[in-house]
Amino acid sequence: DTGVSQDPRHKITKRGQNVTFRCDPISEHNRLYWYRQTLGQGPEFLTYFQNEAQLEKSRLLSDRFSAERPKGSFSTLEIQRTEQGDSAMYLCASRRGGSLLAGGLETQYFGPGTRLLVL
Protein backbone atom coordinates (compact mmCIF):
# COMPACT_ATOMS: atom_id res chain seq x y z
CA ASP A 1 0.00 0.00 0.00
CA THR A 2 1.59 3.26 -1.19
CA GLY A 3 -0.80 5.53 0.68
CA VAL A 4 -2.60 6.64 -2.49
CA SER A 5 -6.17 5.38 -2.69
CA GLN A 6 -8.59 5.25 -5.60
CA ASP A 7 -12.30 4.66 -5.67
CA PRO A 8 -13.95 2.68 -7.07
CA ARG A 9 -11.55 -0.13 -7.86
CA HIS A 10 -13.79 -1.47 -10.59
CA LYS A 11 -16.52 0.13 -12.66
CA ILE A 12 -18.74 -1.41 -15.31
CA THR A 13 -20.91 0.98 -17.26
CA LYS A 14 -22.91 1.11 -20.44
CA ARG A 15 -21.82 3.15 -23.41
CA GLY A 16 -23.05 6.71 -23.17
CA GLN A 17 -23.11 6.87 -19.39
CA ASN A 18 -20.98 9.23 -17.32
CA VAL A 19 -18.51 7.94 -14.76
CA THR A 20 -16.45 9.64 -12.07
CA PHE A 21 -13.37 8.33 -10.34
CA ARG A 22 -11.75 9.64 -7.18
CA CYS A 23 -8.14 9.72 -6.10
CA ASP A 24 -6.88 10.52 -2.60
CA PRO A 25 -3.15 11.23 -2.71
CA ILE A 26 -0.63 11.08 0.10
CA SER A 27 -1.56 14.07 2.25
CA GLU A 28 1.71 16.02 2.00
CA HIS A 29 1.98 15.54 -1.77
CA ASN A 30 0.97 18.61 -3.72
CA ARG A 31 1.55 17.09 -7.18
CA LEU A 32 -0.98 14.70 -8.68
CA TYR A 33 -1.12 12.80 -11.97
CA TRP A 34 -3.75 10.82 -13.83
CA TYR A 35 -2.79 8.09 -16.29
CA ARG A 36 -4.63 5.64 -18.48
CA GLN A 37 -3.29 2.16 -19.06
CA THR A 38 -4.59 -0.38 -21.54
CA LEU A 39 -3.75 -4.05 -21.53
CA GLY A 40 -0.14 -4.77 -22.37
CA GLN A 41 0.87 -1.12 -22.47
CA GLY A 42 2.54 1.31 -20.14
CA PRO A 43 0.65 4.14 -18.46
CA GLU A 44 -0.20 7.08 -20.71
CA PHE A 45 -0.13 10.53 -19.15
CA LEU A 46 -3.50 12.27 -19.03
CA THR A 47 -3.15 15.28 -16.77
CA TYR A 48 -1.15 16.90 -13.97
CA PHE A 49 -2.09 19.05 -10.99
CA GLN A 50 0.08 21.19 -8.79
CA ASN A 51 -2.05 21.93 -5.76
CA GLU A 52 -5.44 22.80 -7.26
CA ALA A 53 -4.08 24.06 -10.56
CA GLN A 54 -4.29 21.80 -13.60
CA LEU A 55 -1.01 22.65 -15.31
CA GLU A 56 -0.85 20.17 -18.14
CA LYS A 57 -3.29 18.07 -20.13
CA SER A 58 -2.46 15.46 -22.73
CA ARG A 59 -3.84 15.74 -26.22
CA LEU A 60 -5.25 12.30 -25.48
CA LEU A 61 -7.67 13.94 -23.09
CA SER A 62 -10.72 14.61 -25.22
CA ASP A 63 -13.47 17.05 -24.33
CA ARG A 64 -15.36 14.20 -22.71
CA PHE A 65 -12.72 13.97 -20.00
CA SER A 66 -12.47 16.45 -17.18
CA ALA A 67 -10.39 16.41 -14.04
CA GLU A 68 -10.53 18.55 -10.94
CA ARG A 69 -8.66 18.98 -7.71
CA PRO A 70 -10.81 21.58 -5.96
CA LYS A 71 -8.95 21.98 -2.69
CA GLY A 72 -5.57 20.70 -3.70
CA SER A 73 -6.16 17.41 -1.94
CA PHE A 74 -8.31 14.71 -3.57
CA SER A 75 -8.93 14.70 -7.30
CA THR A 76 -11.73 13.48 -9.52
CA LEU A 77 -11.66 12.33 -13.13
CA GLU A 78 -14.95 12.35 -14.99
CA ILE A 79 -15.63 10.75 -18.35
CA GLN A 80 -18.83 11.85 -20.04
CA ARG A 81 -20.67 9.83 -22.68
CA THR A 82 -18.38 6.86 -22.26
CA GLU A 83 -17.28 4.87 -25.29
CA GLN A 84 -16.02 1.32 -25.49
CA GLY A 85 -12.56 2.67 -26.26
CA ASP A 86 -12.48 4.25 -22.81
CA SER A 87 -12.18 0.80 -21.25
CA ALA A 88 -8.87 0.82 -19.43
CA MET A 89 -7.21 1.06 -16.05
CA TYR A 90 -7.13 4.63 -14.76
CA LEU A 91 -4.21 5.27 -12.45
CA CYS A 92 -3.57 8.15 -10.10
CA ALA A 93 -0.15 9.04 -8.71
CA SER A 94 1.12 11.70 -6.34
CA ARG A 95 4.51 13.08 -5.41
CA ARG A 96 6.18 15.80 -3.42
CA GLY A 97 7.12 19.07 -5.03
CA GLY A 98 10.31 19.24 -7.04
CA SER A 99 12.31 21.91 -8.79
CA LEU A 100 10.63 23.03 -11.97
CA LEU A 101 14.01 23.94 -13.38
CA ALA A 102 15.17 20.38 -12.88
CA GLY A 103 12.13 18.98 -14.63
CA GLY A 104 10.80 17.80 -11.31
CA LEU A 105 10.71 14.10 -11.93
CA GLU A 106 10.72 12.52 -8.53
CA THR A 107 9.26 9.35 -7.22
CA GLN A 108 5.59 9.00 -8.00
CA TYR A 109 3.43 6.94 -5.67
CA PHE A 110 0.67 5.14 -7.52
CA GLY A 111 -2.75 4.14 -6.38
CA PRO A 112 -4.16 0.69 -7.18
CA GLY A 113 -6.12 2.03 -10.13
CA THR A 114 -9.75 1.98 -11.23
CA ARG A 115 -10.51 -0.57 -13.88
CA LEU A 116 -13.24 0.68 -16.22
CA LEU A 117 -15.21 -1.56 -18.55
CA VAL A 118 -17.60 0.10 -20.97
CA LEU A 119 -20.14 -2.28 -22.47
Next chain:
Amino acid sequence: SQQGEEDPQALSIQEGENATMNCSYKTSINNLQWYRQNSGRGLVHLILIRSNEREKHSGRLRVTLDTSKKSSSLLITASRAADTASYFCATAPYTGGFKTIFGAGTRLFVKA
Protein backbone atom coordinates in the same frame (compact mmCIF):
# COMPACT_ATOMS: atom_id res chain seq x y z
CA SER B 1 3.33 7.08 -29.83
CA GLN B 2 4.46 9.08 -26.85
CA GLN B 3 6.03 6.06 -25.27
CA GLY B 4 9.61 4.91 -25.29
CA GLU B 5 10.63 1.47 -26.33
CA GLU B 6 11.46 -1.40 -24.06
CA ASP B 7 13.21 -4.57 -24.95
CA PRO B 8 12.45 -7.39 -24.69
CA GLN B 9 8.68 -7.23 -24.53
CA ALA B 10 8.66 -10.46 -22.55
CA LEU B 11 11.30 -12.45 -20.71
CA SER B 12 11.08 -15.88 -19.13
CA ILE B 13 13.91 -17.13 -16.92
CA GLN B 14 14.60 -19.65 -14.18
CA GLU B 15 14.83 -18.64 -10.57
CA GLY B 16 18.39 -17.68 -9.71
CA GLU B 17 19.21 -16.35 -13.17
CA ASN B 18 19.78 -12.70 -13.94
CA ALA B 19 17.25 -10.65 -15.91
CA THR B 20 18.20 -7.69 -18.06
CA MET B 21 15.67 -5.24 -19.49
CA ASN B 22 16.43 -2.33 -21.76
CA CYS B 23 14.72 0.98 -22.31
CA SER B 24 15.24 3.58 -25.03
CA TYR B 25 13.80 7.07 -24.97
CA LYS B 26 13.50 9.91 -27.41
CA THR B 27 14.23 13.23 -25.73
CA SER B 28 16.89 14.67 -23.45
CA ILE B 29 16.07 13.95 -19.84
CA ASN B 30 16.94 15.01 -16.33
CA ASN B 31 16.52 11.56 -14.90
CA LEU B 32 14.96 8.19 -15.52
CA GLN B 33 13.04 5.92 -13.22
CA TRP B 34 12.13 2.25 -13.23
CA TYR B 35 8.82 1.01 -11.88
CA ARG B 36 7.39 -2.42 -11.30
CA GLN B 37 3.76 -3.50 -11.68
CA ASN B 38 2.26 -6.72 -10.49
CA SER B 39 -0.67 -7.95 -12.54
CA GLY B 40 -3.70 -5.70 -12.17
CA ARG B 41 -2.07 -3.48 -9.58
CA GLY B 42 -0.60 0.01 -9.40
CA LEU B 43 3.04 0.76 -10.10
CA VAL B 44 5.77 0.69 -7.47
CA HIS B 45 8.90 2.82 -7.77
CA LEU B 46 12.14 0.85 -7.88
CA ILE B 47 15.01 3.20 -8.61
CA LEU B 48 15.85 6.64 -10.02
CA ILE B 49 19.01 7.51 -11.92
CA ARG B 50 19.94 11.09 -12.75
CA SER B 51 21.28 12.19 -16.11
CA ASN B 52 24.76 12.80 -14.69
CA GLU B 53 24.94 9.27 -13.28
CA ARG B 54 25.99 6.24 -15.28
CA GLU B 55 25.19 3.42 -12.88
CA LYS B 56 23.22 2.94 -9.73
CA HIS B 57 22.58 -0.01 -7.42
CA SER B 58 19.79 -0.86 -5.04
CA GLY B 59 19.84 -4.32 -3.49
CA ARG B 60 19.60 -6.82 -6.35
CA LEU B 61 18.91 -4.07 -8.87
CA ARG B 62 21.49 -2.39 -11.06
CA VAL B 63 20.55 0.39 -13.44
CA THR B 64 22.74 1.91 -16.11
CA LEU B 65 22.13 5.04 -18.14
CA ASP B 66 23.74 6.04 -21.45
CA THR B 67 22.51 9.50 -22.34
CA SER B 68 24.46 9.52 -25.61
CA LYS B 69 22.45 6.52 -26.78
CA LYS B 70 19.31 7.58 -24.94
CA SER B 71 19.06 4.19 -23.32
CA SER B 72 18.95 2.55 -19.91
CA SER B 73 19.08 -1.00 -18.65
CA LEU B 74 17.75 -2.66 -15.53
CA LEU B 75 19.48 -5.78 -14.25
CA ILE B 76 17.88 -7.96 -11.61
CA THR B 77 20.37 -10.40 -10.17
CA ALA B 78 19.57 -13.78 -8.64
CA SER B 79 15.93 -13.52 -9.66
CA ARG B 80 13.13 -14.95 -7.55
CA ALA B 81 9.64 -16.10 -8.46
CA ALA B 82 8.34 -13.03 -6.62
CA ASP B 83 10.10 -10.82 -9.18
CA THR B 84 7.51 -11.91 -11.75
CA ALA B 85 5.92 -8.62 -12.87
CA SER B 86 6.00 -5.97 -15.58
CA TYR B 87 8.82 -3.46 -15.47
CA PHE B 88 8.55 0.05 -16.92
CA CYS B 89 10.98 2.88 -17.43
CA ALA B 90 9.73 6.45 -17.09
CA THR B 91 11.21 9.76 -18.23
CA ALA B 92 10.29 13.40 -18.15
CA PRO B 93 11.30 15.49 -21.17
CA TYR B 94 14.00 18.02 -20.38
CA THR B 95 12.12 20.62 -22.37
CA GLY B 96 9.95 21.23 -19.40
CA GLY B 97 6.33 20.57 -18.76
CA PHE B 98 5.18 17.93 -16.37
CA LYS B 99 4.40 14.97 -18.56
CA THR B 100 5.89 11.63 -17.59
CA ILE B 101 6.46 9.17 -20.42
CA PHE B 102 6.41 5.46 -19.70
CA GLY B 103 7.69 2.72 -21.93
CA ALA B 104 5.51 -0.19 -22.99
CA GLY B 105 7.18 -2.43 -20.43
CA THR B 106 8.91 -5.75 -20.19
CA ARG B 107 6.93 -8.64 -18.82
CA LEU B 108 9.21 -10.80 -16.69
CA PHE B 109 8.28 -14.31 -15.70
CA VAL B 110 10.54 -16.11 -13.24
CA LYS B 111 9.98 -19.83 -13.05
CA ALA B 112 10.50 -21.53 -9.69
